[in-house]
Amino acid sequence: MTIDEEIAERTATVAVVGVGYVGLPLACHFADAGFDVIGFDIDEERMAELRSGTSYIDDVADEELRDALEAGFQPTSDPTRLTAANVFVVAVPTGMNGSTPDMSAIRAASRTVAKYAPSREILYVCSSTVYPGTADEIIREELRSGGRALSEDTFVAVVPERIDPGGQYLVDEIPLIVGADSACERATARTLFDAITVRTVPVNSTKAAEMAKTLENTYRMVNIGLVNEIARYAEAIGVDIWEVIDAADTKPFGFQAFYPGPGVGGHCIPVDPRFLTWLGRRNGQPLRMVEQANGMNGRMPSHVINRVRTGLESHGVSLEAAEITVLGLTYKPNVGDTRNAPAVTICESLVDTGATITPVDPHVDRAPIGGKLLEPAGEINQTVASQSDAVLLLVDHDDFVYEPLEAAPFVFDTQNAIPGDLSVPVVRLGDGTSMQPTQFRATSSTTSSTTFQN
Structure with missing residues (x-):
């Protein structure tokens, strides 16, 4: 047989x-x-x-x-x-x-x-x-x-x-x-x-199958890199990128919505495109667009930290002395996988500056950050939020209930996930209309991000 x-x-x-x-x-x-x-x-x-x-x-x-x-x-x-x-x-x-x-x-x-x-x-x-x-x-x-x-x-x-x-x-x-x-x-x-x-x-051929897989994830990485770059530009010129994307997404052809975020994570998107760029350079045909998009996504954690620093300073708090509640440690919502997660990179950088972080993630039992094994809380606590200098939302898990954040001094929302009816000052990634620290306002949109996808 x-x-x-x-x-x-x-x-x-x-x-x-x-x-x-x-x-x-x-x-x-x-x-x-x-x-x-x-x-x-x-x-x-x-x-x-x-x-x-x-x-x-x-x-x-x-x-x-x-x-x-x-x-x-x-x-x-x-x-x-x-x-x-x-x-x-x-x-x-x-x-x-x-x-x-x-x-x-x-x-x-x-x-x-x-x-x-x-x-x-x-x-x-x-x-x-x-x-x-x-x-x-x-x-x-x-x-x-x-x-x-x-x-x-x-x-x-x-x-x-x-x-x-x-x-x-x-x-x-x-x-x-x-x-x-x-x-x-x-x-x-x-x-x-x-x-x-x-x-x-x-x-x-086997090579065609191998390339199809790398193309799938490179396509996503490049488009996320594109929208992250446009989001940063929107901040600079006072435009709300979330409103822009929602408007563009009404076109029934020729456009697929991707959303900004603090970077890309997981096993696929941060890794597979680099297989192609390595192969391209080995063969003397550099894939420059892919390389540039990867670089843009790699710079997003630093951009998020700089935005948080600006927000803290407007409240008279230095980043080095801040106590920050961080919501989400995984690379995408509703999973427990922290591989290559930009949230972990951001937490490491915050700790390196001297900030104290309190992580919250219902899907993660332990996370090694700053040389310590942290045990994240499973839900958002109103007392903890009120005692923090800022709340940083990095992953929009379905389990999160955001009402306790009304006690927080302000929230930096990288996912456009904070409901607009909450009475808490919110600054959103890519929201140029809230760029000025003295003009923090509640978000009016609840569009969810697709940045974190494996």
Whole structure:
């Protein structure tokens, strides 16, 4: 029986290599689709946690995990267990090491698959986000060096992840791109992912799939960088950028609304575009627009801090001596993930200046900031707000109730989230009409930001 036939009949065993934000939801969906699933990760503590039925991922409830375990999901840190699998979905983390893409986990995972995969037909799928050309330069190289005969006993495909943490789309509702360099490999990978998602979209090479993923996140990063630059200009000329965006968004074609914020965070938007800019410079074709947008987003935390400094000084308080309540530490609303979060960068900078911060985030239990492990409060406290010199809103979690902020001296709102009927002085990022410290006013708009998206 061919690997494609085994997948179609659900007799294939799927190994998910890397059981994190991407791997765990995939593993649960493969188990729900009727596959025997091995979840392999080098973190034994986390694997033991999964075996006990406790999920460490926001988007995978304990009940969903337990259902997967009952259906045959087997979390393990023992690589020898991989010999039972013939489908390998690699979902290990990638990132940047200085100015160079860090593909060390992809290399290690590929070596592990080459070493432990059975001596028969297998499918290797890369669902990690990688730079265009990674399958050719790294994955196939590692598989060959491990003795795998590519396109004969080892099929290779790239199916980029499209997880929507804290968002409105579930894994099985999101179309997935499937890229492979032969029709046979592509068809086999589509058979696998058609089992867990609404639709697969084939492209003619692994490199095209890799580039599609980086394009998706670069598109968002560039547009966020654009609106952040326009927001700063709006402040300078006395225009409310939120009103401008709402007005432009009434056009039914040719415009998509993006909103300003204190920067970009998460695993994707701050990282994936840098894969492209690194590759462009390596190939002698710099992507200057992408580089400039990335630079603009990287400067937003400093801009926020400067705006807060101005507001504090108008109240006779120096930033260095201020007590600031900070609302939100994650990279986007309604998740507990603080990876690359601009909120954390801002908090670190505030502490470095001498300010005292009181973080509030219902999704974060602990956060290392300023050399200390802080435990954020879960809700906004009226007494704490009244005793602060300022409140800084960085993430608009649905759980936040803003009425207690009426006791605060003033709020700097980077999300345009404070209701207009609250009797508290509010300055909004990008609101040029409230630039003057003596003219703080309540916001009149409640449009929410889409800056924080993974």
